[in-house]
Amino acid sequence: MPRSLWNGTIAFGLVRVPVKLHTATESKSISFRERHLSDGAAIEHRRVCVAEDREVPYSEIVKGFEVSSGSYVMLTKEEIAAAEGPEARVIEVEHFVDGQEIDPAYYERAYYLSPGQLGDDAYRTLHSALKTSGKVGIGRFLFHGKAHLAAMRALEEVIVLHTMRFADEFVDPRELEIAIADKQPSKLEIDAARLLIDQLVSSFEPDAYENTYRAAVLGVIEQKARGEKIEVPESQQQTGEGELLSALKASLEESHVRKRRRPAGGTSRSGGKAPRSSGGTPRSSGSDQPSSKAAIHARRRTRGEG
Amino acid sequence: MARPLWSGSLSFGLVNVPVVLYSSVRDRGVHFSQLHESDGSPIQTRRVCALEEREVPWNEIVKGYEMEDGSWILLSDEDLAAAAPRKSHTIDIEAFVQEREIDPIYLDRPYLLVPENESAARAYALLGEAMGNSGRVALGRFVMRAKEHLVSIRPRGELLTLTTMRFHDEVRSSADVAAEIDAAAVPGREQIENAIAMIAELEVPFEPAGYRDEHRAHLQRLIKRKQKGQKISVASAPPKPKPKPEATPTAPDLMGALEQSLARIRGESTEAGKKKAKKTRATPPAGRPSRSSAKRSS
Numbered sequence: 001m002p003r004s005l006w007n008g009t010i011a012f013g014l015v016r017v018p019v020k021l022h023t024a025t026e027s028k029s030i031s032f033r034e035r036h037l038s039d040g041a042a043i044e045h046r047r048v049c050v051a052e053d054r055e056v057p058y059s060e061i062v063k064g065f066e067v068s069s070g071s072y073v074m075l076t077k078e079e080i081a082a083a084e085g086p087e088a089r090v091i092e093v094e095h096f097v098d099g100q101e102i103d104p105a106y107y108e109r110a111y112y113l114s115p116g117q118l119g120d121d122a123y124r125t126l127h128s129a130l131k132t133s134g135k136v137g138i139g140r141f142l143f144h145g146k147a148h149l150a151a152m153r154a155l156e157e158v159i160v161l162h163t164m165r166f167a168d169e170f171v172d173p174r175e176l177e178i179a180i181a182d183k184q185p186s187k188l189e190i191d192a193a194r195l196l197i198d199q200l201v202s203s204f205e206p207d208a209y210e211n212t213y214r215a216a217v218l219g220v221i222e223q224k225a226r227g228e229k230i231e232v233p234e235s236q237q238q239t240g241e242g243e244l245l246s247a248l249k250a251s252l253e254e255s256h257v258r259k260r261r262r263p264a265g266g267t268s269r270s271g272g273k274a275p276r277s278s279g280g281t282p283r284s285s286g287s288d289q290p291s292s293k294a295a296i297h298a299r300r301r302t303r304g305e306g
Numbered sequence: 307m308a309r310p311l312w313s314g315s316l317s318f319g320l321v322n323v324p325v326v327l328y329s330s331v332r333d334r335g336v337h338f339s340q341l342h343e344s345d346g347s348p349i350q351t352r353r354v355c356a357l358e359e360r361e362v363p364w365n366e367i368v369k370g371y372e373m374e375d376g377s378w379i380l381l382s383d384e385d386l387a388a389a390a391p392r393k394s395h396t397i398d399i400e401a402f403v404q405e406r407e408i409d410p411i412y413l414d415r416p417y418l419l420v421p422e423n424e425s426a427a428r429a430y431a432l433l434g435e436a437m438g439n440s441g442r443v444a445l446g447r448f449v450m451r452a453k454e455h456l457v458s459i460r461p462r463g464e465l466l467t468l469t470t471m472r473f474h475d476e477v478r479s480s481a482d483v484a485a486e487i488d489a490a491a492v493p494g495r496e497q498i499e500n501a502i503a504m505i506a507e508l509e510v511p512f513e514p515a516g517y518r519d520e521h522r523a524h525l526q527r528l529i530k531r532k533q534k535g536q537k538i539s540v541a542s543a544p545p546k547p548k549p550k551p552e553a554t555p556t557a558p559d560l561m562g563a564l565e566q567s568l569a570r571i572r573g574e575s576t577e578a579g580k581k582k583a584k585k586t587r588a589t590p591p592a593g594r595p596s597r598s599s600a601k602r603s604s
Binding site: 016065118130157180 | 336343504563
């Protein structure tokens, strides 16, 4: 039975749905530790009082807010709690929206909700209503000391909650320096690019895209463990402006040849030779974890994350 | 001014476009520093070699991977780049799919993809132009900061935005959670219909600018008061916008709650919006989202 991260209530009109929050995602990246280059020793993080130049225990540390350079306002835990108010543990559904209107950039982290105590009937009612209407509930709640905008929707048999970004967290692209083309692409180029897109259209099948890097890194780790030298191949150059159309045409020809053989998710052009020789063939599902010490260890370790 | 997080090329067929990647979002949260309680001076985190007992600079720190026998393999950035030389420098577009086919559960972080220089700008514009408003996004993979990312790229105005995505094995199955739901608790037809009616009453267009982080504002006000030397008492703290009654130990009357809610919402919406006779849109509560273009900023 999955462990829950948070217990609370979805409030929707006068209806209360007790829920438990579970993580829906987990990172499978290889995790590293900081080590000292010269002696391989562990790196420890020590909290040091700048004035006294000595390490201080956690119990002597409080929170401060830097109001101007070097000047801090000190806040106690109680004061921060006071600002937060009583922890309501309620996700107040304010509106329902059409999920198609939500720009994907707003979605942050995904969680699964399960019914809390005596909540099965209410949970299933809300789930059915969300599923039938296809709508997404929008609300706000406090979680981990932070206010989150949340979107709730039905997925399969459960309700998914996404924490969402607030609108003012987005960077205004006008703040960036963006190079502008002095000449717009020609109709001929656009038509060729569209043809190329058509060649590459497929349906989204998440498991067609494996993380091949994990296996490649484990391969490098094994090479290093055997004392082999690691070499970095060179990279490629950009397509010149004048070559755009010919590059598109050549791509179209190439893609006609390749298309039937390798659907989306192929690794035909990536990787070079380094990873495969040591990491196994990245595509086949069982082999991204070579049968070796490092791989077994990685499996053990990645499972613990999230 | 933001700095790019990655630079490399976006590869589409045999077309390579040099690009740089910026985060689309910046953390607007209130950030606290650690202070030493007795003297109020800042706390510094020092990285210390456990063997030599001395602080070490960044350039002496590498990534370590622990082998099963307890030995450590040290990896430099070059070693990691060698694991995937092409992917470390190139986002290869592998396919185009309909955006609506991608479940939001796969989405991770949003970025802006920008042409690196003027000569790259035309090929960059070409990709956006060719994708147009087909509803399609480009899918690709690349390596950034020693991690491989599945990404989707979509045009937004003149720009291309990139969203990192989770690999399929990083999304947990919902089956374990579904197994916790009492299969016997089948809600009545009427109950579900009332809930659907409530959803319809509360439906509005998604206007993200209307939802503000009030918690952040509370903290900022608190800091201002403290800065002026005012004392913060727990009692005088601003109350939560809507304090809620606690959960009752017995199963509540769900049908009654639904009916009352509906009556209340409908009463309110007929008073406030008689003009919208046909599809009764619930009048959004105070702080109604103002029309603002979410699309522009993402």
